[in-house]
Amino acid sequence: MRVALSMLTLVPGAMGGSETYARSLCRALAARRLLDVTAFVPAIARDAGEGLPTEVVDEYRSGTTAAAKLRGVARALASPGAMRLRYRGIDVVHYPFTVPLPRLPARVVITLHDVQHLDVPGLFSRAERAYRKVAYDRAARGADIVVVPTAFVRGRALEKLGLEESRVRVIHHGVDHAQFRPDGSEREPFLLYPARTWPHKNHRRLLEAFALLRRDRPELRLVLTGGGSEALAGPPGVEARGAVPQAELVGLYRRAACLVFPSLYEGFGAPPLEAMACGTPVAASNAASLPEVCGDAAVLFEPDDPRAIAAGVEAALARADELARRGLERAAAFTWDAAAQRHEDAYRSLSTRS
Incomplete structure (x- = not known):
């Protein structure tokens, strides 16, 4: 089984905890070395694979604003051919930033970090709401498995998006305990x-x-x-x-x-x-x-x-x-190794489905 982590919409330094999640997951999967996983990354984030075998997808043009992201997604959806060639032989594709780019003839896992745009729409511009409606909501409804970071998000996603309960899996994020630990410093x-x-x-x-x-x-x-x-x-x-x-x-x-x-x-x-x-x-x-x-x-x-x-x-x-x-x-109780193991379980479950 070949798994792709498709991270094309990553804008380094601009995505908060979702970037930490994706990079940490890559690092943990690379350390475990139990599955054949490749990271597919944009040219502006060549190091995002964090130790996984990495393919840089130069054909995808990233944007930093909501409008630019929407244009980038639209272009990629309209002309996905060149990008798809890079993903030949992939059985399961995981989109850790939710947006399913490129669309592939493979089993699909997406990570839905929250449904904040549905719970508190007033915090988002019209362009950002439109982007999330196309890129997030539709992706969640079409995925084989939706990974969410907490039971809170699972409950909100089930209510707001009408997802089937069996498709939504809670996988808590981890903590990098090698970095975040006491060192005796005085408060x-x-x-x-x-x-x-x-x-x-x-x-x-x-x-x-x-x-x-x-x-x-x-x-x-x-x-x-x-x-x-x-x-x-x-x-x-x-x-x-x-x-x-x-x-x-x-x-x-x-x-x-x-x-x-x-x-x-x-x-x-x-x-x-x-x-x-x-x-x-x-x-x-x-x-x-x-x-x-x-x-x-x-x-x-x-x-x-x-x-x-x-x-x-x-x-x-x-x-x-x-x-x-x-x-x-x-x-x-929160480790990236445990999170990676649960992601691997999700990928394997899709490889056994007819």
């Missing part, structure tokens, strides 16, 4: 929030909550990382660093007094687990998938209320030692 008086400034990341209410916290804790700082966060610099105590290298982010996890994660919507939500793996206390939103991911190892709060966010942070700081222990135990 410093700052909160950490690593997130791009997308609307659902809820930076505005976090800044309001932080102003409340500073009244009683003037020494406390808030460190923001992620693309676009540099624009949020200015309020007292706020350090807005923008996108930072992975090594710097790991160091921040290890030194932070607490991770605060006020997101309004997550299909999975890796930063709380990454922080836990580093022994960092976590205060997180009680919305969407986050209670499922965090379990009882974090303080959960109502993300629409700055006072509730502030209270959640105060509680996490007061329970720092307990939450650090619980977090390490929780994060240990």
